[in-house]
Amino acid sequence: MHLDPAILERTGAIAGGIIVGIVAFYALYKDWATPGVENQVFKLMLLLLGVGAVLAILAGVGALGTFKTA
Amino acid sequence: MVESRVQPVRLGRGFWTVTAVLALLAVAAIVFWYQFPLERYLPAAIVTARQVDTLFRFMAATGSALYIFVCGYLLYFAIAFRVRPSDPPDAIGVQVHDNHRLEFWWTLIPTLFVILLSIISVRIWYEIMLEPENGVVVQAIGHQFNFTFRYPQINGEISDEMHLPINVPVTLNLTSSDVIHSFWVPAMRLKNDTVPGLVTSIRFTPRLSGRYQIICTQFCGVLHSQMNKQVLVIEDRASFNRWYHAMQTKNAHVSNALPAAGGGAVSLAGGSASAGQTLFQQKCSACHAIGPFNQRIVGPGLKGVLHDPAHPNLVNGDPATPENVAKILQTGYTGSIGTMPNATTNGLSNQDIANLVTYLETLK
Amino acid sequence: MSTQAAQLTHGGGIADHIHPEPQGFVRRYVFSIDHKIIGIQYIITAFVFFILSGLLAETIRTQLLNANGGFVSPETYNEVYSVHGSAMVWLVVIPMLTGGFGNLIFPLQIGARDVAFPWLNMLSFWIFPVAGLMLFSSFLMGAPTAGWTEYPPVSLQGAAGTSMWAAAIFLVGVSSTLTGINFLVTLLKMRAPGMTFTRMPLFCWGQFATAPLLMIATTALAAALAALFMERQFGVPFYDPTKGGSPVLWQHMFWFYSHPAVYIMVLPAFGIISEVLPTFSRKPIFGYKLIAFSSAAIALAGFMVWAHHMFTSGLAPYLQLPFMILTFVIGIPTGIKIFSWTATLWGGKIHLTTAMLFAIGFIALFTCGGISGIFLAAVPYDLDVHGTYFVVGHFHYVLVGGSLMGIFAGMYYWFPKMSGRLLNETLGKIHFWLFFVGFNGTFLPMHWLGVEGMPRWVATYDPQFEFWNRFASVSSYIMGIAILVFFVNVLWSIRNGKRCGPNPWGGRTLEWMIPSPPHYYNFKHIPTVYGLPYDFSHPLPYKGLEEELTDSPVAVGAH
């Protein structure tokens, strides 16, 4: 049976997105109390990273993305 | 920290005298600006021009008043408080750091002035923007280096004078065929840029008949300084109509100027290949080579565009016939290989299109 | 960047750390990492470019002597004023005020031994002359012609030099950005103990307000220039409407930089004036906090008004009003500054030295430029005079009458600190009066020329304007003579000027507490600061400066 590479990519995106998202938000939760300038920046970055992961998941399930996928 | 240790500030008689003198000067300046006969130097050709003058008088009056006070005090202080030879070398001035009441007032007064100025400007801005829309519609197109004008019922473009009837609202649509120009009539106190690929419009009502210079105020190339030759003629309704009909008959043979994008097919009869060639150099050669299809500048090379067995179809898929080429020239093209603007943006009349197609046919 | 400070890796804290003075001419004066030398390098280089673009300016005025021009061809004329404008803005005023006086003075004033990243500092200096030469070399391949704003699409048609122009300005931008980062870190982290922000001299406040503008706004310009370069060289469509681009996009990106740039060019000058006035009127600056915070306010608001340069550009009408009103609002802090300076003179013991004359002249001329700026901010009036000589008059009042007068004030004020000698006061006063008269004669008539209908960027003009243009041209020659006097003065005084002690003017900021020229390490002991410098009735608010003027060796810092 023929397998569309897009399916693989989407599954990869969803799975990876979930992992990265969990990791990012967990790290954010763990570092929440850390002091210091760079740690504040790190937290912001982790937050945005989590957002990125969520976006990747949404794109993977096809909820987002105006261009029609292949 | 600044210690607000304000010593009692004694302002001597000299200070008050100077203040009085400056006040007089300021009043004089205000009177001057409100009496100054601006329109003798620069007639107010349209209705809103006088509003702009009002704004100018207000800003000039308040501005000069403020300026007189600042500079007057500067001068007076610099002279009155200079070190005298009698002073000991280590003499110091009055050690006053600040005076909150004074600072409060000179923060509040400019703020109030700014509010007042904003109100006045906004009102006048509205009067300029809300000129009536129903009126003569004229299009002015900037070229390097002149303006051309299009009227609804006149074919072709008029390039020397722009006539307008007095006391009739005008909507002037501005665009450009090459680079940014700016359409300015000093007597109108109004200007707007003519931006290629963009149609902006200004609305106004002529109120004073006469001949006024049209000037380009945006640098547009080598001969920018020469781009002030054209004239705006404001005249009474009767002579305007006379001019209008004269133009209609004069341009009757010229094919209609503005093809509605994608509108009726162009008559390709009577195209002149030589005219087309010059036109091609001016308007097309920037993007199209006279070479084989894949010799691209931006668009494909056009050598033998109508006679190329390798490319029986045009880029938009239509068969390569003169009519379809004319259609592309008219409506423009956007596709994977790029974008070509339509005849309006390129400033091509149907006659131009006919000339171009005839020229392209000669390329074998 | 993190490697730039790598040489500070041994010894005590930075404040106590002195890297050994390099020996040999090259390491000392050419590739120096000493902020004082770098500052002087900036000033000299900027003055060289100032002479060049000054000559271009005189070329412009000579061309405009006659209504039909004829001195140079229109093409050349367009190249001349474009390079004149670009060079004056990017190669003269900005480097002089930030890289030059900034480097030279503010580390001394906050009691630091150098800027945060000395090597970065050297790098940003050496980028600058290279970029300058690139800009002027564009004459060889056909210089840009579309003015210093280089609006597309006409700049896309420009000669090959336009791309060179873009590259050069991009480099200057890189240099500015690095300087901004460097200065900001220095001001945030390297102030002497006790030097709180409300005790900083106002020149430092000027730099402190300027640095973020350099750092942020300049990067936006870099993007715009990169896009222009790519479009010109590789045909990547950003601005060309026939390929879907938008010419107005350039205007947004350009002015998003170039309006803050106006404040980059004037805030440090404000700072200089705020140093000169109290020193020579023997009186604290009036309303220190108001002046300091209004600088910050101006810098902040400067980011929100760029589109007031675009009222005629086909901007959506509803966008015009907010930009107009915000621009009016900027007038308030500026007005406050002007009033405070004027009030500083009141009840002083005013020494009318040349520096002081330039400071007072600055206030007079800058106020005029500010008021005509309000005119231009009002949309209805801007729709009339935008793109005319009124605008030319306005920004020359702000940039020449403002920034340049500030630069001259700074030169006369700090030249002793650079060289250990005074500039000649007599020549100085001649310089000032010639310059003041010539300046007003040149730029005042431009206002009514513009109102009556003389557009910018013209090589020939309507004969009705001939009289006032001739008047302006002749006055501009007087200005030229004044500048000549200044350079004669500098060259003469470097050798023969009266030797001066550490503090010829009786200034009270930290740079006057140490020898002139200062030692390589600036301070033997980093002083502790106890208050504002400007209070003449109090003893100096510094401790730990006792040995600065003795021959005792510098005591701290393990090498």
Next chain:
Amino acid sequence: MAVASIAHGSSPEHPVDQLYAETRELRLQGFLLFLISDCVLFSSFIFAYLYLRNSGQGWPPPGIKHLDVAFAAWNSVLLFGSGATMHYALENWKHGNFMKYMWMLIFTIVLGAGFLGGQAYEYTHLIFGEHVSWWGSGIFGASFFTLTGMHGFHVFVGVCYLTVLLLQSAAGVYNGQKFFGITAGTLYWHFVDVIWVVLFSIFYLL
């Protein structure tokens, strides 16, 4: 040896002195400011892209067949993942787990390189498959290739920098107290990630 140098960080040959602390402060601030101005650079181009996109000719422009969102999402996940591993690289360094740190760093480099490979594949597909080019495809080609190319270059620089970090840490350049290089690398890598979050959403999802 490197391990040792972490284990007892302030060994005599690595005194943790006041100078280092202050220098680190300066470098940190300078580096953050540099990232800010770099961010402004990206923001300007992003502004340009959104401005052109909304300049009224419709989006996606005619002739642009499709951007492969599925593939892009998958590729982005690689980069985001590398961000997470980089974070844990720094964490492990701080807790002195040298080997874990090295592995995390290596993962980061591999994932980053993978992302670059994916982008290269996407470019070739667009250029040769779809005949979309940087200069010939109107504002789409211009903004897409300029922005993603700029970002790709940043990723490339990051990969090189992290490789250098890897070698340096192997050679024991850093120790338990002096590891600003690693902190800076992490900051930079996070920055590159976050920029991609924005680019991904505005180009593929918007």
